[in-house]
Amino acid sequence: MMGMQQEPQSNLFYVGINIDKRVRENHFLRRVKQLIDFDFSYEEVKDLYGDNGNVSVPPPVILKLMLLLVLYNVRSERELIDTVPERIDWLWFLGYDLDSEIPNHSVLSKARNKWGVEIFQSFFERIVLQCMEAGLIDGRKIFIDSSLVDANASNNSVLDTKSLRHQLHKNYKKLEARLEDSSESVDSSRRYEKKNSRYISSTDPDAAIVNRGKPKLSYQVHRAVDRQSEIITAAEATPGDVNEAHMMLSLIEKHQTTTGVKAETVVADSKYGTIENFLTCYDRGIQAHIPDLREAAVKRTAQREIFLEDRFWYDSDTDTYRCPAGNLLKAKSLxxxxxxxxxxxxxxxxxxxxxxxxxxxxxxxxxxxxxLRQDELDRMREASRSSKSKVDIKIRQHLMERSFARGTRYGFDRARWRGLWRMRIQECLTCAIQNIHVLIKHLTTPKKSIEARVLAVKTVFMEVSSPLIVEISGAFCGQRCH
Ligand code: SF4
Structure with missing residues (x-):
């Protein structure tokens, strides 16, 4: 006999409901709660709260709410708070019960303003350390790349500060007032001085116009990813118009500070192949597996159908060049x-x-x-053309694309908030979540199954002599193939 659904009658009381039993054993949030420490935030922010007055929402709860916001890519904080009472798993994760009072959405923006970037940076670094302890980071070879992020502002908000017409615009006066105000009241870690200050968005002055087919207000995120299990070990956010090549050293240093391991090899694309970066790597004893940016200049010379520079022979004893016609080129201007x-x-x-x-x-x-340091430069360029370097450069493309593609699940490609320091918070949270995923997968996948996957890959590629394919297989399975 077919069952008929009765009009439900809500119970006055629910007895014996255990919210913990409603969340399945293998729920992702259960793993996060087991493995990740949120209580560190008490210590981090305790100096920012007074001894009396209104009692705040506990910092770990705020941190968890921020994590949920990015993890589930919820559009707004208002929507997040509206959804919390409807989701038993979220209530359980936050330590709430069915009838707990849910905080107002404004606590999140207030906490961000009070805390700044540091606590989120600490959170990200703590996850990296956990990954390190779990043996997921080798640290000696890092891959570097950047990606543009749409700013949370319309192109219509951009004003030309040199145009008289725009200066008469009411938004311009608001912008001026805001910039003056922010330069006085915002602490230096959250202030950014634009290099190109002619075109400024009145709603997000830190974002920069970048031409991506059409001009767009953008930020840029920069990442260093470890080779072994694709853990992000260093992350940074800048306005979109910052030259990514200038961020390489900062990422290398962050990687070393966080993991405690010195990078021996850096792999990046040709945009990072500048003279400064090659020499920086040389001075630090780092191998630069980076295509040479000069190759483009060499191509231009070839297009002009004139002798390439390698046709000119340098004599270090006399500090002169000899040209293809046999004449001497002497040192001129410095x-x-x-x-x-x-x-x-x-x-x-x-x-x-x-x-x-x-x-x-x-x-x-x-x-x-x-x-002036041409010899060192030549040595680095020579090494960047080695077969090992070529293999790494090929791997880099897929590895970094994967890292950013995974980030799109958490809305990394669009800024949630306005202002560079908030963009940094978003990037810290996104990278922390991506690393948590790898960590949880590693800790919860039975060891036998990992070994079986590695063995399967080894067997498939045993007869393949190409080092490129073996390297790619290692990257694919997220394990080192020996
Ligand atoms: S003399 Fe030498 S440098 Fe001058 S044009 Fe001839 S080949 Fe070139």
């Missing part, structure tokens, strides 16, 4: 700003040279630029 020296043959020699058409389009003759 450019301290770019740490290089120009070498050229006398003008009259080039003027009558039979190879001039193939050598230069310049009327006054050919000039060769040599960096």
């Amino acid at each position: 450019h301290m700003d770019r740490q290089s020296r120009d070498y050229a043959a006398p003008k009259k020699v080039c003027a009558v040279c039979q190879l001039k058409e193939q050598c230069t389009k310049n009327k006054s003759g050919r000039t060769i630029k040599r960096h």
Whole structure:
């Protein structure tokens, strides 16, 4: 006989309900609650609260709410708080009961303003340390990349500060007042001074216009990812117009501070292949598996159909170059700003040279630029063209794309809030969640199953001699293949 659903009658009292039993054993939040310490926040923020007055929502609860916001990619804090009473798993995770009073959504923004970035940075670093203790980080080889993030502001809010028409606009006056106000009242760690201050968004002055097919207000997130299990060991956020190459050293240092392991190899794409980065790696004894940015300049020279620089032979004893026509190019002007020296043959020699058409389009003759540390630079560039480096560069592309693609589940590609320091909070939370996922998977997957996967990959690739495929298989299974 078919059952008929009766109109439900709500009970006046529910007896014997155990909220803990309503959350399944393998629920992700149960694992998070078991493994991640949120109580550290009491100690971190205790100096920011007074001894009397209104009792605040406990800091671990606020931190958990922020985690839920990003983990479930909830659109707004208001929506998050509205959803909490409807979700038994969230109530349980937060330590609430069915009839507990849920805090107002404004506690989250108030706590952020009170706490700043530091506590979220600590949270991220603590997760990295846990991953380290679980043996998920090797630390000696890191992959670096950046990705643009849409700012939480409309392009219509951008004002040209040099245009008189815009200066008369009512939003401009508001912006000026806000910038003056923020420069006085906001502490220095949350203040950012724009390099390009001509075009400023009146709603998010820290975001920068970046041309991505069409101009967009953007931030940029930078990450260092460890090779072994793809744990993010260092993260940073900047306005979108910051040159990512300038962030390499900061990421290397953060990686070392957090993990306590010195990176021996850095892998990145050609945007990081600048002279400064090669020399920074040289000074620190780090191998730079980075395509040379100069290759693009070499291609341009080839397109102009003139002799490439490798046709000019350098003699270190006399500090001169010898050109393809056999003439000497002597040291001329020194450019301290770019740490290089120009070498050229006398003008009259080039003027009558039979190879001039193939050598230069310049009327006054050919000039060769040599960096003051050219020998070190050449050594680093040579190493960046090795077969090992090529393998790493190929792996980097997929590994970093995976890291950012996983971040899109948590809305990393759109800023939730306005202001650079809030963008940093968002990135810390996103990276912490991505690492928690790897940590939980590692700790809850039976060891036998991991070994079986590694063995299967080894067997498949045993007969394959290409180191590239073996390396990729290692990255795929998230384990080191020996
Ligand atoms: S143009 Fe000048 S630098 Fe070039 S090959 Fe002739 S002499 Fe040498």
